[in-house]
Amino acid sequence: MKSGKAGEGGGTIRNLRIARAGKKVTPKRSKANPLRSGLRIERVPDPNVVVLFGATGDLAHRKVVPALYHLWAGDLLPEKFALVCFGRRDATDATMRTDLRASLEKHARVKPIDEARWSECAARISYVKGAFDDPESYAALSRHLDAIDASVGTGGNRLFYLATPASSFPEIIRGLGAAGLDHETGEGGWRRVVIEKPFGRDLDSAVKLNREVGKVFRESQVYRIDHYLGKETVRNILIFRFGNLIFEPIWHRRYIDHIQITVAESIGVEGRGAFYEETGALRDILQNHLLQLLTLVAMEPPATLDAEALRDEKVKVLRAVRLLSTDTVDEHVVRGQYGPGWIGATEVAGYRSEPEVDAASETETFVAARFEIDDWRWAGVPFYLRAGKRLPKRATEIAIQFKDVPQRLFSPTGDTPEPNMLVIRIQPDEGILMRFAAKVPGLGTDVRPVNMDFAYGSAFSVESPDAYETLILDALLGDASLFTRADEVEAAWRIVDPIMESWLAGAEPALPNYAAGTWGPDAADALLTREGRRWRRL
Amino acid sequence: MNLSAAELSTLRWKSTAHSVAEADALLARLWSSTESRQQISANTSPDDNGATPLAVRTGVMNLVVVAPGEERAVGAASSLTSLPRNPSRTLFIVPRDPEGPPTFQARLEIFCAVTPRGDGTSACTELLWIDASGEAGRHLSSMVPQLSLHDLPTLLWWDHTVDPTSRDLKELLRGVDRILINGADQQGVGVEVVRDLITLSNASGTAISDFSLIRQARWRDAVASAFDEPEVAPYLHAITKIRATYSAGSSITAPANVVKPTYHLAWLASRLNARVTAPLENHAGTWSGAIDEEGRRIALTLEPVLDAGRSGTTLALHITAERRGGVLELSVRADGASTHVRASINGTPVHERTLRAKRATDAELLSQALELGEVDPLSPSILRTFAQLVG
Numbered sequence A: 001m002k003s004g005k006a007g008e009g010g011g012t013i014r015n016l017r018i019a020r021a022g023k024k025v026t027p028k029r030s031k032a033n034p035l036r037s038g039l040r041i042e043r044v045p046d047p048n049v050v051v052l053f054g055a056t057g058d059l060a061h062r063k064v065v066p067a068l069y070h071l072w073a074g075d076l077l078p079e080k081f082a083l084v085c086f087g088r089r090d091a092t093d094a095t096m097r098t099d100l101r102a103s104l105e106k107h108a109r110v111k112p113i114d115e116a117r118w119s120e121c122a123a124r125i126s127y128v129k130g131a132f133d134d135p136e137s138y139a140a141l142s143r144h145l146d147a148i149d150a151s152v153g154t155g156g157n158r159l160f161y162l163a164t165p166a167s168s169f170p171e172i173i174r175g176l177g178a179a180g181l182d183h184e185t186g187e188g189g190w191r192r193v194v195i196e197k198p199f200g201r202d203l204d205s206a207v208k209l210n211r212e213v214g215k216v217f218r219e220s221q222v223y224r225i226d227h228y229l230g231k232e233t234v235r236n237i238l239i240f241r242f243g244n245l246i247f248e249p250i251w252h253r254r255y256i257d258h259i260q261i262t263v264a265e266s267i268g269v270e271g272r273g274a275f276y277e278e279t280g281a282l283r284d285i286l287q288n289h290l291l292q293l294l295t296l297v298a299m300e301p302p303a304t305l306d307a308e309a310l311r312d313e314k315v316k317v318l319r320a321v322r323l324l325s326t327d328t329v330d331e332h333v334v335r336g337q338y339g340p341g342w343i344g345a346t347e348v349a350g351y352r353s354e355p356e357v358d359a360a361s362e363t364e365t366f367v368a369a370r371f372e373i374d375d376w377r378w379a380g381v382p383f384y385l386r387a388g389k390r391l392p393k394r395a396t397e398i399a400i401q402f403k404d405v406p407q408r409l410f411s412p413t414g415d416t417p418e419p420n421m422l423v424i425r426i427q428p429d430e431g432i433l434m435r436f437a438a439k440v441p442g443l444g445t446d447v448r449p450v451n452m453d454f455a456y457g458s459a460f461s462v463e464s465p466d467a468y469e470t471l472i473l474d475a476l477l478g479d480a481s482l483f484t485r486a487d488e489v490e491a492a493w494r495i496v497d498p499i500m501e502s503w504l505a506g507a508e509p510a511l512p513n514y515a516a517g518t519w520g521p522d523a524a525d526a527l528l529t530r531e532g533r534r535w536r537r538l
Numbered sequence B: 001m002n003l004s005a006a007e008l009s010t011l012r013w014k015s016t017a018h019s020v021a022e023a024d025a026l027l028a029r030l031w032s033s034t035e036s037r038q039q040i041s042a043n044t045s046p047d048d049n050g051a052t053p054l055a056v057r058t059g060v061m062n063l064v065v066v067a068p069g070e071e072r073a074v075g076a077a078s079s080l081t082s083l084p085r086n087p088s089r090t091l092f093i094v095p096r097d098p099e100g101p102p103t104f105q106a107r108l109e110i111f112c113a114v115t116p117r118g119d120g121t122s123a124c125t126e127l128l129w130i131d132a133s134g135e136a137g138r139h140l141s142s143m144v145p146q147l148s149l150h151d152l153p154t155l156l157w158w159d160h161t162v163d164p165t166s167r168d169l170k171e172l173l174r175g176v177d178r179i180l181i182n183g184a185d186q187q188g189v190g191v192e193v194v195r196d197l198i199t200l201s202n203a204s205g206t207a208i209s210d211f212s213l214i215r216q217a218r219w220r221d222a223v224a225s226a227f228d229e230p231e232v233a234p235y236l237h238a239i240t241k242i243r244a245t246y247s248a249g250s251s252i253t254a255p256a257n258v259v260k261p262t263y264h265l266a267w268l269a270s271r272l273n274a275r276v277t278a279p280l281e282n283h284a285g286t287w288s289g290a291i292d293e294e295g296r297r298i299a300l301t302l303e304p305v306l307d308a309g310r311s312g313t314t315l316a317l318h319i320t321a322e323r324r325g326g327v328l329e330l331s332v333r334a335d336g337a338s339t340h341v342r343a344s345i346n347g348t349p350v351h352e353r354t355l356r357a358k359r360a361t362d363a364e365l366l367s368q369a370l371e372l373g374e375v376d377p378l379s380p381s382i383l384r385t386f387a388q389l390v391g
C-alpha cells in the first residue's frame, strides 16, 4: 500500500525553529553552513568558552560537566572550545580535571567513559581561582579569557554559567559587568549568561533579581534554565498540539471539561532537607514545572516558532490565570506534608524526621490547586494541578478530560460511555493515550472504553539526551525558546504570591496530613469531588 | 515494539501455505478472533483479574526482503532482531530455479514479546518465508500486494542485483513506498544501474534508500564540520576541485564499482546548488567531469588506487578552493572507528580533527533506512544530482 510521498527538507518543528533562528541578525552569529542541511546536526555552536561559576558544586559535577562531556563526545561542540572553572578553592587545572573525571564516573549518562574523548575534553579545562566579590578576580578572569581567545581561537564568544547559590547571582553579575565581560562588541563575539533556578523566592525578589541582571545584560543575553523544559516530551507537547490538525479545533472550552496536571514523585527529600525546608512543593514544582506545563497546554498557537513569539504566548497564558485572593486560597489550594508510611514494601520516615528538617516543620511536600484561565478559549474550564513527594509512584502527566456526549443514546439506564480522555504522559513511560468508546463485539450495544495508546519508548528507541545537554547546546547556539524570560518568571510568581501570603497569615496547619505512599491529603480529592470530578488514577 | 533478539525467539505460532490466498487467509483468520489471539499469547499467564492478555500485531510497516538465497534471507532476518521497531509483517522472498515449474511455498511464523507496559499484552511480528520458483519467482509483483497489510507503508529491501529493465521490478515499485538497495553491490561500475533505478522509481513515486549513501553519513559530517571553522568557511563557495580516490582492488583491469565515490560528488554538488556541466567520463578507471556553481567551474575527479581494501571503497576526499590569493586544501579520510579531517591554507595547517564515527553495521543501516519514514532530508536531491552526473 502506498502511504505517502517521500519529500525533502527535514521539516521537524525543531529544524524549522533552528533554521529560522539562524536567519535572525544577532552579533557575530556564524553564517549557516549549507553542507549541514539534512545532516544529523544542522548547526554547531560557534567557537566558544564556557565559564563555570560554582564548578566545585553539586550541580556542576552532576549535570553541567557531564552534559559538556557528552556534547563533546558526540562531536556537538566546536573544536575551538574551552571550559574555564572559576572558584574560591585552591585548585589547579590538574586537580580540577581529576575531580571532574571522578564525578563523571558516577554521573555520566553513557558508560564507560571514552578515555580518548575525555582527555581531549580535559585538555580544554582550566581553573581560575577568585572570589565573587573581588574585582581583581574578574580582571584576572578577563585576562585568562583573552589569552584563550588568542591561543585557541574562541573569538570572544563566552557563556557564563552560574551554578552557584542564587544569593551569589547579583554579585557575580555585577562583577562581570564591572570588568566589562558582558560587552558584545562588533569584534568581541557574543556574551551570554545562564542562570539556574530558583529565579527568586517570591515576586519581589524575582523582580529585584531580574533588575540586577538587567543592569548588566540585555534580556536577549540571559538564559534562565529550567531543566524541565529541556525534556523531550515537554517539547513534544508543542509538536503534538501544533503539528497535528485534528486536536486544535477541540482544544477548547466547548469540548474540554477540565484538565489535570500531575507531577508525582515517590522519593522524599533525599538528603536535601535544608534546601527543601526553605522551598517546599509550591516553590519547587508548582511555580515553575506545573505552571510551565499549564502554559504549554493552554497557549495559543504562536505566529512563528522563534523564541520571542513562543514566550509571548506563554506569558499571555500566565497573565490570564485568575489570581487568587488571600481569602479564596483555602478554597482553591490544598497543601500537605507526608508522615511516616510505606513505599514499595519499605517503611519510610515522615518529613519531619528527615535529616536537616525542623521537627515542627510547616513546609509543604504536597500541593494541589485549582486554577482558571480567563480567556475566550478556556473560560470556565478548571485546571487542577498537583505535585508531591512520597506519593505511591513517580509519574508526570497531563490529562485532558473531554465533555460528555450531548445525548446518551446507548444505555439510557445504566452504563454510559465514559467521556473521551487524552493523556500526555511525560514520565516514566513517555507517551500519549486516547480513550474512547467502542462497542463490545456481539449482539448487544454494550459500550466499553478502549485505549489507543502510543508509547515513545517502544516506537523510538533513540536514547534521549539529558535535558542539560539539550539546553546547554541551545544556549551555545543562541536559541532561547526553551529558556524562561524575565516577564514569564514574574508572571508565575504573581500567581503563587497570594498563596504564600495566605499561608503565612493563616492559622497553623494540621500537618502531617498524608501518609507516605498515599496520593496526598483527603482535601486534595475534595477539591475535585465537590465539583463531581475525580483525579485520574495513576 | 522492540522485540529484542532473545525475546524475538518466542515463536508463538507457525504454519505453512501452498498459495498466496491460503497464506493470506490463515493469517487473517488468526487475528480476527479473540480466541486465537489469546492462543498466540498463551505463554503469558492471566492477569490479576483472571483475564488472559491478548496479543496485538505491531502497526509499523510491511517489509519485503528479496534475497538471492536462503543464507542472505537469514542474514537479513538477523538484522531485524536489532531494529528499534519491528515490522508488522516481513516477507522473505527467495526466487529460485527460474526454469523450473511455477511453485509457491510459504512458512508462516509469528513471534511475540510481552510489552513492558505491565498488562501482559504481547506485541507480535509475522514472518513469511517464501520460496517462489519458476515463473512465480519472476512475478513478485503478483504476490507482494496481496500479502502486504493494508494501510501500512511498505518497504522493499532488494538485497540482490537490480535489473532496471525488469517489468516485474517496475510493477513492484508501483506498490511500495520505498526501495532499499546497495548501490555498491551492483554489477560493473554500478552507476548506470543506480541511475536507471532512479528514473524508474521517479516514474512510480517510490523513494530510494541506498545503503552506500546512508553509510557515508560520517564522511558528510566530517566535511561539513571543516566548513564550520571560521578560517575554512569562507572557502565553501570558492571550491575549484573535488577529487575522490577509491580502491580499485588489487588490479586496475576489472572495472570497479564507483557508486560510493560518486555519491560524495553528488552530495557536495547538490548542497552547493551546482549545475552539472560535464557528466563523469571514464578513462581507464579515472572518471572526470565538472559542475558549475554560479559561474565558477568545479572540476570533479574519481581516481583509482591499487589497494587491498574492497574495490569501490572511498579512500579519501580532497577539496581544493581558492580565494583572494589563499589556497585551501582539505582532505578527509576514514577508518573503522573515526574520520579524520585536515585543512591547510597556502600549505599552513589550519584545522585538524578526528571525529569519532564508527563504520555503521548492516543492522544500524537498516534501522536508519527504516526510520527514515516518509521524510528523507538528503537522498532525493543527492540522487537527482547523481543521475545528472552519470549522464
Ligand SMILES: NC(=O)c1ccc[n+]([C@@H]2O[C@H](COP(=O)([O-])OP(=O)(O)OC[C@H]3O[C@@H](n4cnc5c(N)ncnc54)[C@H](OP(=O)(O)O)[C@@H]3O)[C@@H](O)[C@H]2O)c1
Binding pocket: A053, A054, A055, A056, A057, A058, A059, A060, A087, A088, A089, A130, A131, A132, A162, A163, A164, A165, A166, A168, A196, A197, A198
Ligand atoms: N543540585 C541540583 O540538583 C540543582 C538543580 C536545579 C538547580 N540548582 C541550582 O543550581 C545552583 C547550584 O546548586 P548546587 O546544588 O550545585 O549548590 P552547591 O553544591 O552548594 O554548589 C555551590 C557552588 O558555588 C560555590 N560558591 C558558593 N558560594 C561561593 C562564594 N561566596 N564564593 C565562591 N564560590 C562560592 C561553591 O563553592 P565551594 O565548593 O567552594 O563551596 C560551589 O561550587 C543553585 O542555584 C541551585 O538552586 C541545583
